Amino acid sequence: MKIVYFKRIILYGIFLISCMAFAQNKSERELVLIDKDWRFSFGHLYDTEKDFGHATGYFSYLTKTGFGDGPAAKDFDDRAWRRLNLPHDWAVEQGFSESGSFSHGFKTSGKGFPDKSIGWYRKKINIPETDNGKIISLKFDGVFRNSKVFFNGYYLGTEESGYNGFEYDISAYVNYGGENTIVVRADASMEEGWFYEGAGIYRHVYLQKTNPIHVAANGTYVTAEIKNKKAEVRAEITIENKGNYKGSIEVIQTIFDVSDKQITSVSENIDAPKFYKTAHYTSVLEVDKPLLWDIDSPNLYRLVTQLKQDGKIIDHYETPFGIRTIKFDPENGFFLNGKSLKLKGTNNHQDHAGIGTALPDEMQYYRIKKLKEMGSNAYRCSHHPPTPELLKACDELGMLVIDETRLMGINDYHLNDLKRMMERDRNHPSIICWSVGNEEWNIEGNIVGERVTNVMQDFAKSTDSTRPVTVGISSGFKSGISSVVEIMGYNYLGNGDIDAHRNQFKNQPGMGTEEGSTFATRGIYFTDDVKHYQSAYDRKPRPSFYSIEEGWKFYAERPYLAGMFIWTGFDYRGEPTPYGWPSVTSYFGMMDVCGFPKDNVFYLKSWWGTQPVLHIMPHWNWSGMEGREIDVWVYSNCDEVELFLNKKSLGKKKMELNSHLEWKVNYTPGTLEAIGYQNGKKVLIETQKTTGKPENIKLSLDKENPSKGNVSVITVEVTDKNGLHVPTADDEITFSIKGGKILGVGNGDPASLEKDQFIDAVSLIQIKNFQEQKRTVVALPNELQNYPENDWKTAFKDRDYKNQAPSYIYRGEFDLKDNQSSDIVNFFYKKIGVETAVFINGKKVKPSAGDSQKYILDSNILKQGINTIYIAATPLQKIKDWDVMNTDPGIIQVITPDEPWKRKLFNGYAQIIIQKEETADEIVLSASAKGLRAGSLKR
Structure with missing residues (x-):
């Protein structure tokens, strides 16, 4: 677990010291980013x-x-x-x-x-x-x-x-x-x-x-038991001593609530551990009328552990935690704080459009908020331990988590990785289950799988006894791991008979750890295998798999199943099934790699969420398809929905639980309108309109953007003259920024080979054929002479450092194969002499003002291809015989400026992620495109 320390010092060139609620001294813990x-x-x-x-x-x-x-x-x-x-x-x-x-x-x-x-x-x-x-x-x-x-x-x-x-x-x-x-x-x-x-x-x-005496890394373990409206909190700590102190120390454990109000505190004197040893200590604290952590009210407490030596605080360690109960029941599913809760989960990898895996902390909150908005309440880390900031976001936003280790096995490599993950993460109230494996086909159905699972489960219990263990299984649900795992993890309905397995193992709780695996491309409604686009209508991806709707109905109708985790919440890079090159991202997500929703999101919002939903698909821009029959689907949780085309009713239909509605509509430009009824009354109206051509660029701060931080997620789109979003737009948008920088761009197109980032290229070019001649004078030349060609020899070869010449002239070459006038070329000299003069292609160059060993090379003196460098220098002298003398004259650096940041819209949308400079008052993002009115946004 990443501990959020009460005292935190951030190093950005200088130390910025956080405000502190009580006295500290220099012996305390500091964490420097x-x-x-x-x-x-x-x-x-x-x-x-x-x-x-x-x-x-x-x-x-x-x-x-x-x-x-x-x-x-x-x-x-x-x-x-x-x-x-x-x-x-x-x-x-x-x-x-x-x-x-x-x-x-x-x-x-x-x-x-x-x-x-x-x-x-x-x-x-x-x-x-x-x-x-x-x-x-x-x-x-x-x-x-x-x-x-x-x-x-x-x-x-x-x-x-x-x-x-x-x-x-x-x-x-x-x-x-x-x-x-x-x-x-x-x-x-x-x-x-x-x-x-x-x-x-x-x-x-x-x-x-x-301090040498301190709380060990991930050295706290907080558990709570609720009795009679009170919570008994057990705070186990591991103290490490990397010094020689042998006396007693005082351990103070204090609990604060979310408003920083002290709830309770205990202290005790104990003997310090011996040199390079650890000691374990447990405090029991009582919280009266605890505020429970749950998905709607993610109440967090904070345990502050202080160590005192001779009356002075020597360590201060903070552990956020939550008080809650969890239970997996083989008959009635999952319970949170004693209340039945169906797990409505998604699997997710850790990358995002434009930025890959290098997510700023704000993006973790952005993604979890997107999933929460969809109605999801659970997240499976697929298939590895997550970054600590993801779990922090889940704690603070109310998202349940299955935390998963990377690889199954019983040796130190496997068990140590599992232990490190669990010790880091076990104080997060969001985590409800440990996963020790996923689809290990080679061992799932045999005795090896049973043995490995038994060892890993028992090992996990020795590190954290408060949560159960699961494995995601996809090969039959009949034997091996399936027969011994604590919580059965079903990966896909089509891979086995779930009801039959449950009837055989009625005391084994279960959940769908992966379901769906459907294909959809945002904004596409007719599959195009040539372009590698899959229709967004929710249908079976292949005969043995099930649609999202079929999967949810199956789990929703079975109380004994705790819930399901869809594959996946977001599209991700790689695994572009059912295609290959040039597709570069998956098609499985409920949202694309940017977080733009596909239509399946609205099905899930209808039956996973709590708010009224009405959504029509597809869009209504089908020029050239007049008169052609179009499938119109409506996702809603209303009792009834009536559909209209250009004010003419196409019929009212009743909505069945966990279902959707369909109409066949001959395309005519205009307006599709759906009206949702609840108890016979109109409650929602939704439309899809045929738009005009793109005219305006619109930039907007994404509504799920974090409320704090320097990183912002911007939605890019175009509108027609009436301000309507154009769902078929594919214009290329060019961006510029003031007061910040752009981190990445994306658009959700699974077959796009556009750049994710536009970064100046830095090339390092070595100086080749480095040769030398002796000079008879100390004074360095201002102009090059004609040096006898036969006198050149390999530089520094067999140099007699006790009998050096007064000075040397060196010659080398560097190759600028694709030199452009816009390139910035620098020579970073590495000292091979006391005094130095540098010549490029016969012209003497001066060092830069800020670095006497850096030479900025003007494009006027450079050539395409081979360039010659001469260095005149008085020699360095060896002080000791064993001194190693530098023989590398330096490196040529070529900076090639990239193009301006740009991205094509895909089905009407693109996304750009920006970061404000710390010293800037505001950030201004501008966007332009040929034939469109430019847009801008201030933040």
Whole structure:
């Protein structure tokens, strides 16, 4: 669980200290967000030269401590690397290729693209001398994947999975009072899932500072038992001692409500753990008349754990939690706080249009709000541990969660991952079930599956005894895992006889962990296999599967089933079934990758929600199809609906529970109108009108946008002269922004190969054929001379550092293959001399004002193709015989500006995600297109 600390210091160049409700001192815990100002560059999967020579030294990082080489070295020159902020997904920035991975959306990243499968990240931070004596840690919420982390050249460790959070103690390696270097190498060449997973540091990174005696990582476990209108709260904590203190400490546990009012508090003196040991301590606190956490009133409490030593607070750790009861009953389904509740859930992966997996925190709230608006009350993390911010959003918005580990197994790799997930997440009241596997076809129906499930279930109970365990099963529901799992997870009605399994295992609760798997393209009403578009009408995707309506009816009619989780809430990148290239996203979602609703959303709102619903499909723009019969469907929870075409009634029909209504209508331009009746009275009117041609660009802040934060989701559309949305518009819209930046664009088109992001390309070009000649004078030339061609020799080869020339002239080449006049070309010089003069194609260039070792190269002196660089320098001298002298003259950086941000509308809509600059008063987004009136939005 990501703890929201009472004292939080955010590092954005300076420390911003939060307001605090009671006295603190410098020994307390600090959590520093270090997402800003990283350097990034691609390495290479197997070419060590392109991977900056990493792990090629005589002593590598695995041979001797502190021998990180290449970019892992503390003083590696990364000035030419791209500057960016986290979270970052480099895969979403890439283009598409038919040779890319089907499951990962055909992006040109991963094992088939070795030059885009390794990413290096570097960041420099200052840690004051006053922190000496504290425990300093680096905390990563997740890096995809197989990350290696270095600090000041010291190797800290490797985390294989891209979904696990991890932490490294760096206290011994810190340069206190000076500069420190963090380095991460991510290897995304191997896939963990069969869905888009992104690449890089796509979750948050923190610097944590604690007293040697502190609450351990994820070291609290809060449970509550309700008795006689009171809640008995048990707060178990794990205390760690990384120091030599051997006396007693005071443990103070205090509960606050959502308004920061103190509810209750207890304290006790205990012996501190021994050196590098842990101790467990439990407090029991009582909450009178607790406000229960539920989906409509997600009431949260806050446990504050303080440790005192000699009367001074040395640690302060906060744990949000909720008080609620859950129960899965084999006869009557799921109960929350003693009340029956049907689970109306969706499965979801973690990517979003335009930004891939690098979601700002605000986007987690945006997506959960979208699902809540649809009537959903439950979310299955498919198929891996989520980012902590997702669970925080579910806690605060009232969304139930199935939390799922990545892989089944009984060894340390599997069980340790499960334990880490559960210890991190078990204080979230939103979580109602742990999932230890999904569709493990090789073991689902045999004795191996039984054994593995029994071990993982019992292991899970040892970490959290308050929640049940499930597995999503798709191969028959007859034996193996199905016979022993605590909560049966049915994946798809067509995969087995659910009623028969229930009759055999009547004491086993069950739920549909995956149902639907239907195909639909937003705004498309006639399947077009050539364009890879599937009709949005809810029909069976294939004979053995069921429509959304068929699935919901099945689960709604069976009290013994706790509910169902649809595959999926949102479309996602990859798995473009039933098609392949050039489709790049799935078709399964109730919403597209942007969160724009497909028509199925309105079916679910009708029967999952609590508000009156009336929705007509399709739109009524069918030029050229006059007289053709069109299927008109109405989704509603009204008793009756009457349909009109141009004021003429087409009949009134009664709505059956969990159903929809259909009419056959010959197309005539005009207005379709539906009137909904409740108890014989008109309660709702809905229309679909034939529109005019597109004329105006309209930008609007999405109504489900978070109310706070710097990130905004903007809906882009066009309207006709009467202000009506044009549902068939496909105009290309170009964007510009002031006071902020654009994070990504999308439109929900599953076959779109348009860019998700428009980012200036940064290329690094090595200087080749680097040669030298000796000079007899110290003074450096202002103009190049004619140097004898036969006197050139390989630079630095067999250099006698005890007998060097007064100065040297060096010559090398760099190739600007596709140099454009708009390119920005810089030479980042790496010091090979005391005094230096640089010449490009015979012209002397001066260093830039801000960096004496950076040269900005004017386009007038550059050539297309091979360019020549000369460097005149007085030599560096060895101080000690074992000093390693730099022989690399530097790197050429080419910045190629990208096109303006743009995106085509798809069936009338596009989406753009923007972020306001911290210092800006407002953000202004402008949009233009050929033949349309421009639009703008201020935020």
